[in-house]
Amino acid sequence: MVFTDNDSANASEIYKAQMHVNKYLLGFQSCMAVKFATEVGIADAIHRHGKPITLSDLASALNLPPSKVGVLHRFMRLLTHNGFFTKTPSQNSEEEETYSLTLASKFLVRSNSFCLADNVEVAFHPSMFNMWNSSKKLFTEDTQVPLFESVTGESYFDFIKNDFHFLDVFQKAVAADSEMIKLGLQECKHVFEGLASLVDVGGGTGAVSRLILESFPHMKCTVLDLPQVVANLKTAQNLSFVGGDMFESIPSADAVLLKWVLHNWDDELSIKILKNCKEAISGKGKEGKVIIIDVVIDEASDDRDLTELKLNFDLAMLTFFNGKEREKKEWEKLIYQAGFTSCNFSPLFGFKSLIEVYP
Numbered sequence: 135m136v137f138t139d140n141d142s143a144n145a146s147e148i149y150k151a152q153m154h155v156n157k158y159l160l161g162f163q164s165c166m167a168v169k170f171a172t173e174v175g176i177a178d179a180i181h182r183h184g185k186p187i188t189l190s191d192l193a194s195a196l197n198l199p200p201s202k203v204g205v206l207h208r209f210m211r212l213l214t215h216n217g218f219f220t221k222t223p224s225q226n227s228e229e230e231e232t233y234s235l236t237l238a239s240k241f242l243v244r245s246n247s248f249c250l251a252d253n254v255e256v257a258f259h260p261s262m263f264n265m266w267n268s269s270k271k272l273f274t275e276d277t278q279v280p281l282f283e284s285v286t287g288e289s290y291f292d293f294i295k296n297d298f299h300f301l302d303v304f305q306k307a308v309a310a311d312s313e314m315i316k317l318g319l320q321e322c323k324h325v326f327e328g329l330a331s332l333v334d335v336g337g338g339t340g341a342v343s344r345l346i347l348e349s350f351p352h353m354k355c356t357v358l359d360l361p362q363v364v365a366n367l368k369t370a371q372n373l374s375f376v377g378g379d380m381f382e383s384i385p386s387a388d389a390v391l392l393k394w395v396l397h398n399w400d401d402e403l404s405i406k407i408l409k410n411c412k413e414a415i416s417g418k419g420k421e422g423k424v425i426i427i428d429v430v431i432d433e434a435s436d437d438r439d440l441t442e443l444k445l446n447f448d449l450a451m452l453t454f455f456n457g458k459e460r461e462k463k464e465w466e467k468l469i470y471q472a473g474f475t476s477c478n479f480s481p482l483f484g485f486k487s488l489i490e491v492y493p
């Protein structure tokens with residue numbers, strides 16, 4: 135038996151290892167509980183209640199019959215343990231315990247400006263489960279084709295394009311992530327100072343550009359994205375939308391922003407995008423810049439949870455797009471191979487960093 139002969143581990147360490155494995159066997163249920171909570175609107179119901187809520191009031195706010203209060207309790211217990219709610223014990227036998235929102239579950243309240251409810255729908259879309267059930271293909275098939283495409287027969291962006299509801303949810307999810315940029319933008323205003331124009335490449339519905347314009351109303355911002363994404367978007371003062379293909383050409387500007395774009399693509403295609411960015415800022419000479427907002431894996435400095443999140447994003451990028459999250463030295467290699475001469479890294483946006491890239 136492998137644990138006794140050559141292993142110096144004692145019984146308690148072996149039991150701990152067994153628990154570690156079991157944690158990952160059942161861990162998907164913690165994730166599914168978040169999906170369930172979002173679908174039935176638990177956070178919304180507590181928010182609407184306006185004060186800590188008892189389980190029976192929560193059940194009736196969710197229109198659940200009394201027979202389901204026990205099931206709800208089981209979900210609330212796990213979700214509370216996982217930091218999504220807090221529980222205040224009852225003061226006496228007449229009173230029921232009550233549940234309140236935490237900072238994490240406030241992200242699931244649909245009326246909040248920082249809301250990740252659409253991200254939950256994207257993350258748990260059935261296509262994701264189908265893809266993972268075929269993950270063996272990653273090792274048995276031509277890796278030039280992303281796993282998602284190999285399973286569904288179409289690229290992720292085509293898949294999104296062909297499902298009107300999902301396109302809408304996906305764009306809202308990405309825009310929700312961009313809302314979070316607001317918190318970090320104050321600390322990096324200097325990055326945008328002195329720029330008269332900016333192209334937000336793969337800028338979706340323009341959420342980041344709108345935020346930048348709040349601080350720099352005189353800057354001319356152009357959002358370049360796929361034609362179907364920008365088709366019905368209205369231009370506003372100093373904000374315009376261009377339907378196109380970043381692999382073909384990028385409109386000229388003082389700076390190009392690439393937020394959450396390069397991680398969708400492998401090195402070869404990312405270099406192609408970066409070279410087109412370099413061309414787009416060439417009119418500004420050495421003062422032009424490319425601003426990348428993306429994940430930088432840093433196992434040495436980041437804590438365990440942060441690294442786990444970044445590595446999970448990496449597998450998501452691998453399976454959906456053949457893309458990748460990159461370490462600092464991988465970013466540098468990519469940037470220099472595209473012909474740029476220098477870059478600065480600032481970890482500003484939670485799990486994302488800002489990289490300024492100069493010709």
Ligand SMILES: C[S@@+](CC[C@H](N)C(=O)[O-])C[C@H]1O[C@@H](n2cnc3c(N)ncnc32)[C@H](O)[C@@H]1O
Nearest residue numbers: 308312336337338359360363378379380393394
């Ligand atoms: C992960 S989203 C990031 C959106 C936005 N930058 C943000 O963070 O809010 C990637 C974006 O790239 C766009 N995209 C994909 N292929 C593209 C292409 N060939 N040309 C321009 N945009 C593209 C997608 O439509 C999508 O909006």
